[in-house]
Amino acid sequence: MAAINRDDVAHLARLAHIEMSAQELDRMAGELAVIVDSVKSVSQAAGDDVPATSHPMPLTNVFRDDVVGHTFTAEQALSGAPDSEDNRFKVPAILDEA
Amino acid sequence: MNTDAILSFEEAMEKYDPVLGFEVHVELNTRTKMFSSAPNVFGDEPNTNVNEVDLGMPGVLPVVNKTAVESSIKIGLALNCKIAESCRFARKNYFYPDTPKNFQTSQYDEPIAYDGYLDIELSDGTVFRVEIERAHMEEDAGKLTHMGGATGRIHGADFSLVDYNRAGVPLVEIVTKPIEGAGSRAPELAKAYVAAIREIVKNLGVSDARMERGNVRCDANVSLRPHGRERFGIRSETKNVNSLRAVEHAVRYEIQRHAAVLDAGNPVVQETRHWHEDTRTTTSGRPKSDADDYRYFPEPDLVPVVPSREWVEELRATLPEPPAARRKRLQGDWGYSDLEFRDVVNAGVMDEIEETIAAGASASIARKWWMGEIVGRAKAADVDPGQLGVQPATIVELAGMVEDGKINNKMASQVLDGVLAGEGSPAEIVEKRGLAVVSDDGPLLEAIDAALAAQPGVADKIRNGKVQAVGAIVGGVMKATRGQADAGRVRELILEKLGVTV
Numbered sequence: 001m002a003a004i005n006r007d008d009v010a011h012l013a014r015l016a017h018i019e020m021s022a023q024e025l026d027r028m029a030g031e032l033a034v035i036v037d038s039v040k041s042v043s044q045a046a047g048d049d050v051p052a053t054s055h056p057m058p059l060t061n062v063f064r065d066d067v068v069g070h071t072f073t074a075e076q077a078l079s080g081a082p083d084s085e086d087n088r089f090k091v092p093a094i095l096d097e098a
Numbered sequence: 099m100n101t102d103a104i105l106s107f108e109e110a111m112e113k114y115d116p117v118l119g120f121e122v123h124v125e126l127n128t129r130t131k132m133f134s135s136a137p138n139v140f141g142d143e144p145n146t147n148v149n150e151v152d153l154g155m156p157g158v159l160p161v162v163n164k165t166a167v168e169s170s171i172k173i174g175l176a177l178n179c180k181i182a183e184s185c186r187f188a189r190k191n192y193f194y195p196d197t198p199k200n201f202q203t204s205q206y207d208e209p210i211a212y213d214g215y216l217d218i219e220l221s222d223g224t225v226f227r228v229e230i231e232r233a234h235m236e237e238d239a240g241k242l243t244h245m246g247g248a249t250g251r252i253h254g255a256d257f258s259l260v261d262y263n264r265a266g267v268p269l270v271e272i273v274t275k276p277i278e279g280a281g282s283r284a285p286e287l288a289k290a291y292v293a294a295i296r297e298i299v300k301n302l303g304v305s306d307a308r309m310e311r312g313n314v315r316c317d318a319n320v321s322l323r324p325h326g327r328e329r330f331g332i333r334s335e336t337k338n339v340n341s342l343r344a345v346e347h348a349v350r351y352e353i354q355r356h357a358a359v360l361d362a363g364n365p366v367v368q369e370t371r372h373w374h375e376d377t378r379t380t381t382s383g384r385p386k387s388d389a390d391d392y393r394y395f396p397e398p399d400l401v402p403v404v405p406s407r408e409w410v411e412e413l414r415a416t417l418p419e420p421p422a423a424r425r426k427r428l429q430g431d432w433g434y435s436d437l438e439f440r441d442v443v444n445a446g447v448m449d450e451i452e453e454t455i456a457a458g459a460s461a462s463i464a465r466k467w468w469m470g471e472i473v474g475r476a477k478a479a480d481v482d483p484g485q486l487g488v489q490p491a492t493i494v495e496l497a498g499m500v501e502d503g504k505i506n507n508k509m510a511s512q513v514l515d516g517v518l519a520g521e522g523s524p525a526e527i528v529e530k531r532g533l534a535v536v537s538d539d540g541p542l543l544e545a546i547d548a549a550l551a552a553q554p555g556v557a558d559k560i561r562n563g564k565v566q567a568v569g570a571i572v573g574g575v576m577k578a579t580r581g582q583a584d585a586g587r588v589r590e591l592i593l594e595k596l597g598v599t600v
Contacts, residue, residue, distance in 0.1 A: 015391055017193055054186060054396030060404040063164035066128050069135025070149055077145040077153060077262070085259055087144045091195040093244065093256035 004033045102379070103358040107282075107350060110322070110357030116284040117330050118277040118349065119319035120291060124270045124299050125238060126169045127306045127313075131266035132237040133160030133203060133400075138268070140311055144261035152266040154199035159399055162187075166268040167210070167403060169304035170235045171413050173270050174211025176298050176420065177230045184404045185210045187235070187397040195260050196239035204271075206394040209234035210403065216298075217422065218290045220283060221444045223436075228291055229275040238267040276330065284320075284353065289346035292316050293446075296342075297421045309341050310485075316345050320352040322360060331356070332366040336380050339373045342446075342482070348373045351380060428452060432461035445473045447483050450490070457490035463497045471514055492517055495524045508581050509533045535584045539591065542575065542583055546592055549574030560596050568592055 006029045013020045020028070074087040083090040105113075131138050134151035151158045174181050188206035214230035240262040272295060280287045296314045300307035307313050321333035334356070339348045352371065359366050370383030419427070428448065429439040432455070442448055447468040454464040468483065476483040496510045505513065505528060516527035528534070549571045550557045559567040568589055575588045 011391075015191075015393065055398070055401055057401065059401040060184070062161065062401050063167065064130075064135065064161040066130050066163050066165035067135065068130050068137045071136050071146060072148055072150075072153075074143060074145040077148050088243070088259035088261050089145070089195070091258050091260060093246075093258055094194060094242075 004036060005029055008032075102355050103362070104351070104354035105357040105361060107354055110353050111282045113324065114322035114331075114353075114357055114360065115278075115325050115327075116280065116349075116353050117321050117323065117333075118274075118280060118284055118288060119333070120272075120274045120277075120288070121317040121319075121335075122272045122292060122295050123238075123315045123317075124173065124272065124295070124305050124307075125313045126166050126268040126270065126304055128163055128165045128169065128268055130163055132163055132166050132235070132268035134266055136266065139263075140306075142263055144263060147263040148265065152198075152262055154197070160203065162400060162403065163268060166235065167405070168413055169268070169302070170210050170233065170270050171405060171410060172302050172304055172417060173272070173299060174214065174233050175410070175414050175417060176302055177211065177214040177216055177233060177272065179211035179214030179230060179233060181405055181410045182208060182210050182212065182403075184208070184402050186402040187400045188394045189397050190236075190392045190394055192392055194239075195258060196242050197265065198240070198262060202236060202239065203397055203400070204236035204394075205234035208402075210405070216291070216294055218287060218294050219422070219443075220286055220290055221440070223440060224283075226280065226283075226287055226290075228277055228287075231273045231275045233270055233272045236269045236271060238264050238269050240265040285346045285350040288318060288349040289342050292345045293342050294421070301418055301421055301424070303418070312340060315340055318345060318349055318352070320349055320356065321366070322353065322356045331360070332368050334366065334369055334371050334380075336371040336373050337383065341375075344373060344375055347378050348380065351378060355380070432465075434461070434465065438465065441469060445469060445483060447473060450484055450488075454490040454493050458494045459490070459497055464493065467493045467497065471511055475514075475518065486518060488514070488518070492524060499524065499528065503535055503584055503587075504528070505533055506535050506581070506584055509535070533582075535582060539587075541579070542588060542591055543595075545575045545578040545583070546571065546588065546595060548578060550592070550595075557596060560592070560598060563598075565593070565598060 006025050009025050009028045009032060010020070013025070078084045078087065078089065081089050126138075128138055130136060131152060134149055136149045136152050137147045139147055151160055171181055185205060185208040187203050188208075189201040190204045190206070191201045193200055209232040211233040212231065214233070216228050216230060218226045218228055220226060240260050241264050243259045243261075244256070245259060246256040274291075277287070292314070296307045296309065299305040299314070305313050309315075316339045318336045318339055319333045320336070321331040323329065323331045334352055336348045336352055339345050356366050367382070371380035372383050373380050425439075425443065425448070429436075432439075432451075434442065442451060442465065445468070450472075451461075451464045451468050454468065455461055459467075472486060472488055473483050476486055479486065492514075496513060499505050499513075500507055500510050509528075510524075512531070513524050513527045513533065516522070516531070517524060521527050521530065552574060553570060556567050556570045560571070571592050572585055572588050575592075576583055576585060
């Protein structure tokens with residue numbers, strides 16, 4: 001079994017701003033461990049001749065020229081915002097960084 | 099309210115050895131953003147330089163700005179770094195409204211440039227080598243304005259307003275290795291290092307490099323250890339240090355604060371500190387904690403950047419003359435002595451003098467004005483000389499009027515005050531204030547006669563060959579004419595009158 005315990009799940013939940021009950025934490029600790037183990041089995045299939053990669057496609061250097069394209073108006077940009085003021089997004093104060 | 103105890107800098111230095119580290123963020127001056135084609139422009143109306151990528155809308159795909167990659171490679175090369183054969187982007191996950199995506203696209207384990215160095219020249223000519231750990235590509239965040247939180251009151255009514263124009267602006271973050279051995283010169287080195295980075299990116303043309311606009315921003319890490327100990331102390335990281343003077347002051351302050359904490363037998367808290375320019379102190383931000391667990395992982399929407407060696411060499415060939423070499427060349431061109439030139443560099447007016455010379459002034463006139471007149475005024479106003487806004491053309495005009503004998507140096511200095519006070523151009527101020535050198539010999543001769551009569555002993559000395567005594571008579575004449583006489587002409591007339599040839 002992979003080493004994912006209940007504390008790990010609680011830590012990740014806090015980082016991800018996800019509220020989880022004690023029951024959910026217990027269940028997820030078990031399920032995540034199984035998932036990690038399953039993913040691990042990939043390394044059994046790949047031999048030493050297969051390099052580790054973060055991307056499935058053998059693409060590199062996909063670039064864009066530095067040319068200005070379209071933009072939104074402030075009105076468009078704010079159209080989906082729950083709240084706004086002075087053409088800016090209005091958000092609750094962030095206590096620990098203000 | 100800041101109540102941290104501090105030790106005097108001298109005492110702190112007697113007891114402890116500082117170790118520094120810097121993270122400098124450089125905003126690139128590309129036309130568009132790092133991953134979107136929205137314009138990278140400062141000062142526009144809020145939320146008008148954004149599109150769906152900058153706002154982090156679902157399903158959008160970022161595409162890397164090629165010019166930003168080239169600028170990043172140029173910065174790496176100018177910092178004597180190795181350029182990665184292959185590197186990739188990573189997501190740095192955190193929740194804060196300055197990033198609408200809930201992650202910043204950055205680089206983590208594979209920066210584009212690494213293992214470099216920069217030789218920093220201190221004010222007395224000592225060269226100090228700063229090792230560069232890495233320079234990596236990332237994107238800037240939006241700008242938050244906190245409303246209603248004055249006097250520390252934080253209640254439900256408070257909120258923040260967010261402008262995402264800056265979100266996605268290309269950044270290069272330059273990280274040093276720990277800097278040891280600077281000793282009491284640590285604050286000076288800090289300032290000189292950031293100044294050197296600013297100079298390099300400006301010289302490369304990859305950034306506007308205006309610190310007051312946040313184009314170059316510095317986070318300064320400071321820790322202390324007792325002399326002779328190898329192991330580093332616990333560090334603080336001071337954010338929001340956004341002028342060269344502030345970098346120097348912040349490092350100095352943190353050294354003094356750490357020393358007081360250690361002296362009291364307490365451990366330094368590893369935390370973020372916020373710099374306050376008004377009080378020249380830092381206050382505690384948040385401690386390093388779980389919140390720093392950013393869960394980096396490779397950005398799945400961007401493929402690796404693989405700069406071919408040919409491309410890197412092409413870019414290397416376009417690099418301009420490095421600042422250190424440029425300084426050497428300018429000193430030669432201008433004919434300044436080592437001391438004169440070092441004073442110019444330390445006063446931060448080398449660029450200004452170069453521009454003034456380009457505008458038509460001689461090297462000695464440009465130096466006289468910047469070092470003799472403007473630097474002192476900047477010091478009095480507590481700003482950098484360049485911030486006073488004196489235009490090269492103004493100096494050329496003033497110097498021309500002095501040379502033509504229209505006004506003398508003293509008047510020219512008054513005219514400069516007028517220009518700085520916004521009274522108009524030098525010619526307008528001369529006109530308005532009725533300034534003009536009395537060059538008609540008639541009134542001068544009268545004043546000379548009076549001055550000679552007032553100091554008969556001095557006249558005798560001059561007749562007997564003590565020519566330097568003429569200064570006393572010139573002074574009398576200048577006083578009588580309220581400074582409006584041409585001192586050179588007065589001197590000639592006095593010597594002529596006394597029959598002295600020089």
